[in-house]
Amino acid sequence: MVNTSTPLKAEAKNLNFYYSNGHLALKSVSMPIYENKITALIGPSGCGKSTFLRCFNRMHDLYPGNKYDGQIVMHPDNTNILADGVDPIEVRMRISMVFQKPNPFPKTIFENVAYGLRVRDEKNNRVVADKVEEALKGASLWNEVKDRLNDLAFNLSGGQQQRLCIARALATDPEIMLFDEPTSALDPIATANIEELMNELRGKLTILVVTHNMQQAARISDYTAYMYLGEMMEYGDTDTIFTRPVRKETEDYITGKFG
Amino acid sequence: MLNNITELAISPRLAKNIRRNVKERVIELILMLAALSAVFTTFAIVAILLYESFGFFETVSLIDFFTDTQWTPLFEDAHYGIMPLIAGTLTTSLVALAVAMPVGTIAAIYLSEFASHKTREITKPILELLVGVPTIAFGYFALLFVTPLLQIIYPDLPGFNMLSAGLVMGVMIVPYIASVAEDAMRAVPMSMREGSYAMGATRFQTALRVVTPAATSGIVAAYILAISRAVGETMVVAVAAGQQPNLTFDPTEGAATITAYIVQVAMGDLPHASIGYQSIFAAGLVLFVMTLAFNIIGYVVRKKFREQY
């Protein structure tokens, strides 16, 4: 069922996650992430899909009291990025993230995209400029902003801001990119643009995307995982999940009987 | 009128309603008058300052007031140049800000971005306590603790000097800047910080490159409000900076500020409506205009950052 010739990029193994209030938000979740493929996480709100996604770059470490139990192993180096000895900053340098709402910084368009490079102490302006251009092109934003790179990012439209955030995440050549409902705050046209962009990134980048929109998952992803109440209900080829789901719950959710 | 209505013998219930409504109206009116006391106070301040200054400017020309380099209203050979007092006010304020701006900003960044919830819970009330310490006590500290301390390093420093007054005033203003600037930083949405952390930034990088720029207008507002506070501060400078008008920007000298001059004159026994009496209102008017200007700018800048998110 699952394509075994594609190399693994990462793997979640028996991952439990507790919020600081003691709530168990993920229950023994296991799942592979294949290299240069798009994996979609679907499920009703509150099912833990965003919680799961945010484990991958240790976002939960920003808030005291949250606890991981289990592993997320990166390949090919076999590092368990949830291990105590692994610095969350190191994980975030390898795995970047695009958020639900566009969150540009109060800086120019150029400096927003250059942010990751600045954080990595990149001093060579030539290198920075090249990377920024490449990232903006990769995010299909270059043509719209090339003449006003020194404008404030806040002056862009919502859809452009989100593509700017994608460029920001692309600029540092991440090993995995996380998308947390990247289109939920956007209008349909901007949404279509982002989906098109993700389709272009397909095959070049390992992507994990959370979406509340099943059609979107069907359109853009190679693999799909259905989560419910913190558990991984079903994982497989997107085509298989949407046409011949194994479990009744998955079918109910996909056909809209529930959720 | 109320009696008339009841005598008209409309239903007693209606009469009761009317009485009730009248009572409600009267209460509202009283409360409104109380609220208007704020407006009244502002107008009274402006009116009194203008009225008494008007008498002053009948004797002294505005040109002399702003160009004469001496301020000696109580001397035989009277001069009425406000510049020495403004110089003293600005010098002490600048020394204070040189201390308070960096220390206050760093403290704010620490509180907002580094301190644990618990540290913040403990520190914020302490900062508040500090704001509540009477300034006369800081005056004592400047004159009899800080100045002797500075004289060890710098033996030529006079007993009254603007340096020590300014330094102490600076420490006094730190909590003020820290708390307004911290409010501004905490108003920066968490999503922006998450964006930065997600790129692998450390706390310091996030604080410096994202949070501080995002909170700029709030931090600037804190500075401006601090300037206004420094300019209007009285007891520290009256006690420790000396009461001799002195046109200088050298903090190691003693000089009177506008506020110190008012204190000095008020301590004496000046006849009402004399030129000396009027001169403190003219000086007060200058002070009021300065602080008002800073307060308004600060208010506008602060409002701007509140609307940003």
Add this chain to the structure above:
Amino acid sequence: MQAQDTQSNKKASVLADLEAVRSMIRRHKFNDLVFASIGLVALMIGLLTLLTLFIDLVMDGYPRFNMQFFSDFPSRRAGSAGLLSAWVGSVLVMAVTFLAAVPVGVAAGLYLEEYAPKNWFSDLIEINVSNLAGVPSIIYGLLALGLFVYGLDLGQSILTAGLTLGLLILPTVIVSTREAIRGIPVAIREAAYAVGATKWQVVSDHVVKYSQGGILTGVIIGMSRAIGETAPIITIGALTFIAFLPPSPVTDVAPYLNFEWLSSGFTVLPIQMFNWLSRPDHAFHINAAATGAIIILVTLLMNGTAIYLRYKIRKNIKW
């Protein structure tokens, strides 16, 4: 075989990259640590100054901490000069301040939160309140000198001083009243209206009652500020050498109250301290230090109470 080779090459390069990243992170984290230390010092500067200041005052003023210091009038000889007229003056002035500022401030706060329509008129009041909070205290002194002392001919009296400080703390009382009221949910008001209460009944029976704690906090903070205020009291011309007490507010004949004290001359603690501090004779500085320690102690206690009270209220909020 080939595939395995590229795979292990890739692994080696990832690990090499990771090593570089890790050493960079170590460097960055060191910067974090350096800044955090500086930040902690910046935060402590104020506290350390306060501690030094207080210890300095207590040590300097130590010889005067005895009952006599409180029961003696000021004197030409530093050793036998005391605070009696000053602390009595402070108590009486504070009484006037309290009676002037609290009713007006609370009423103004109620009006702004519960009654005022949202238009230019309430904006005007609001701008004035926030502006007044930023006016230097010495300007209030000038206002009082022109208005109370000469305009209304109240003289350099306890009444004048109390009213002046009352005006000074009015913004504090108004703002804290408003904040306390804002914490009360609409549902409580609606519940009262629903049983037929008039607006004033809702306000007096419910709004004022539930916001009492918050208002009290603001009042204490305002009063503690008033106790330490020196500049406006000097400006209205408080006397510094007072060897008498104002007439007692309570008498032993009916009606048991008299109001002559209101128009009496007076001095207060911070003025007495300033007076002693401005003398060249060091013996008087000891008196100033002792007075300063007492004033700080009183204001710290009051502010501490207010902060604790607010903390309790926040913890006990049930809605």
